[in-house]
Amino acid sequence: MKKDMTRRDFIKLSALGLGASLSACSETITWDDLFQKKFQEMKPDEIKRFLKKLEDRYSKKYGKTFTVKATPPQENVVFGYGLDLSRCIGCRRCVYACVGENNPSRDVQIHWIRVLRMKKGEFNLEKTEPYYDADKVPEDGYFYLPVQCQQCENPPCVKVCPVKATWKEPDGIVVIDYNWCIGCRTCMAACPYRARKFNWNDPVLPKDEINTDTHYLGNRPRMKGVVEKCTFCIQRSREGKYTACVEVCPVGARKFGNLLDPKSDIRYILDNFRVFRLKEDLNTESKFYYFFSLG
Amino acid sequence: MNNKTTEYIKIFLKELFYVLFSGGRYFYIWMSSLTLFAAAGVWFYLRQFDEGLVFTNMREQVSWGLYISNFTFLVGIAAAAVILIIPAYLHHSKELKKIVVLGELLAVTAVTAALLFVFADMGRPDRLWHAIPGIGTLNFPRSILAWDMLVLNSYLFLNFFTALYIGAHRYFGLEPDKRIALPLILISIPMAVGIHTVTAFVYNGLAARPFWNASILAPRFLASAFCSGPALMIILFQVLRKFTDFKIESRAIFKIAEIMVYAMALNLFLMLTEVFKEYYSNTIHLAPMQYLFTGLHGHHNLVPFIWTAIAFDVTAFFIFLVPWTRMNFKTLNLGCVLVFIGIWIEKGMGLIIPGFIPDALGEIYEYTPSLHEGVISIGIWAVGCMLYTLFVRFIVAVDTGRLRHPSAPPIIHEEKETVTAQDIMTTRIISVKHDTPISRISDILVSNRISGVAVVDKEKKVIGVVSEEDIIFKEIRNDPKLVERLGGTILPETSKDRVFEGNIASDIMTSPAVTALEGTPLSELITAIITDKKTKRIIIVDKEGHASGIVSMIDVVKALEKV
């Protein structure tokens, strides 16, 4: 009972407070938003209207025409990813290609991909360096391990979410409904790969770098207080395209494809190279395979 | 609603207002300062609500901080409030029964404050309704956090309802119905263990955090809860004794302190086992513990804190262990403060932060709380203190009769001050029927090691007593040779006139039995036993004459020792 009053009070206070605040970056929470139904429970026509509403809102906010799709998964597709550690040179082009494609906040900075530099001769995740700053890469004596969401088949983040705001789609991508997330960050504590990121404030997106071709569960602009992460570029992969990180890699270290197709790139890798997954002992059954094609 | 009820409600509200908001100088200073802190907390929170958690120092690397540390600690306090219920109801400790309600209200306050910390930590508090089962989509039973939400709210409701139930009854001068109150109170014991176990499981179940992914976490939580919660209560009860009419006996306080020794020993032992396991096995998972105890790669912010906490815990343990320091209020209070702060450090920041350092990818980000987090946290603690103050004022007023329904009977204060038969009697009384054979009675006396049995009629009313003397005298009377064998016995005067013929209880019993009502004061009982009737035992009966207990010499000796 007491909590009820607190919530109502805060909603009233916040409505007043937000109404009074004129920050262009701050998202106004309307009455509709407060009681928005869960996306998974919406009927097709509701979804259509909802997506249109979002498109209008984004277009208005950023001054560009947005599309927000809700492309469903393809049949008989489960995505897998391959990363050739003998080739990665740590140039971070994948990190910034992802930023350009997926609209994360620049301040507080969110990078969905994190490249870790490690010393040759060991593979110790306690001794990594993400802030390496060299004139040229690769540096002598080091190798590089890029980490992003591993799209686990047995995801610990999905298990712990108290409101079912995150789940695994049939094509294997673990997605988040940004409008349902309550921002408790238990999923962030549960992820062994630090793949999940949080919007500590309203995302700051430079208007000239915004990608307006978006997916509801993927790269549409987020809001403060919600969790986000790599979605294997759901807006691209569900239309048959490669992800942004795969395309930009200048040394071809990244591979992507359909695990259920025996002729796909990723299946060739699984058949011909010895692969491993990070923290395999945690039984997450990640679909992000690391391998070494050269020495 | 008729006029009389409206009148009563008006009177109640007016009285309540005075009870809650008027008091002495210290009361006003206390409440005003708390209001200031709470207001500051609210002000800072509004900023955080508007712009986001960016005002905290939590980031991707350390995504839980001061708020969740406080939450964890407060759940422990809430669980430990129940420590009073176990001795009170399971061991019939009457003095603790009275203060059980205070413990329940502490549980309510602690859970409320804990939930406020969760609220403060949420990214989207406006979406809290997503977690309500039926309206939102609560991920029950897969998500342990969902369990925690259910269990904490149930515990809150349970304790609040019970306290309100008892309080309301006392307001109307009625006795709470034991059939409702007792089950509610007893259920809160497993629930208290439940809330803290489930909260432990929230951390425990995260394989990504090796520092928490240890089975020992739930037992550690419970052990530390039973150190910190009662420590707070001991201090609170002394404050209550001083500033209100509430009477809490020192005996009760020392009893709580005694129980705490075991909890403290367990807490230290469990900590030791954890430290051994990590340091001896020396795997990669030692890193968070190293960060905490000795620093890691040049980062050592938490090291002085954890060692302070350990020093406090150990000192407090010895203070509580040694009876001389435990039963001395100066040292006892010092011990309470030490253990409270110590547990706050090791269970709050000392548990949550190292869970994220180093993080899942080996990075070390030394989190320290920001100003916002500090002010908001203090604000929530202030709200908790205010809440408890108001609760206590309400209960004390109701209990002492200051807040009472106009048509309720006045409180009889004498009952509280004197020891009555009911307080000292042995409740286990064996009765026999009037036609029970004497040989059977002998067996009963010998095998139960008692000195007498009550004799009851068909309606179970007491009609007499058969004691060991009656049996001996019968034997001796009927067997003169026995007298010679025993070397001659001098029979007491009273029995010379008695006839000991026959073989059943009614033949040798003393009738009418010496009885007393349950409410008879101790002084009268002593008089009866020692001076008047020269009886060694008195059967305590209820208003209908049924036996409810027995007071014999040894019970009197025990009572005198306690008083």
Added chain:
Amino acid sequence: MMEGFNKHVGVALLTVLAVMLFPVSALIVSGADMEYSFDSPKVFSSEMFPCSACHAGMKADSTRRTLAYHTEIQLKGHGETRMWCFGCHNAGDRDKLKLAGGEKVDFMELHRLCGQCHENIYKHWRAGIHGKRTGYWDGPKRYFLCTFCHNPHSPRFKPLAPKPVPLRPTETLRGRK
């Protein structure tokens, strides 16, 4: 004479067509059933190709020396102690390359030449998992000729300047500037 003229016109037209087609990014080559895309401007620009335009009249000189004209071509890190130009290039016909057995291959099929020594990589490339990937996982694969990424005379990638370091946890963009 008309025939001769037509022949010249035909050759000229073909040459113009060939010159126009080569800089175009996508070309379909039958046989290997693959779609190629390559861009190697220096070699195939209209200034350079066809090579025989200059070399037909020159004598082939296989001595190891610093080249007078093709100064930008430095054979480095690609078997320069074991081979010289004519290990891959055809002394007689500069418009084609030469396999180890002597067979002439077109520049458009130079993967067959590279694949002789780099067999593993060639195998992976044919399967589609070597090198850059763009386009559709769910469609025809897009292949890049070796020289799209690798300089044939110095194929090893040079170290790149990495993109900016990520911000530290409580660093802000404003703070950094």
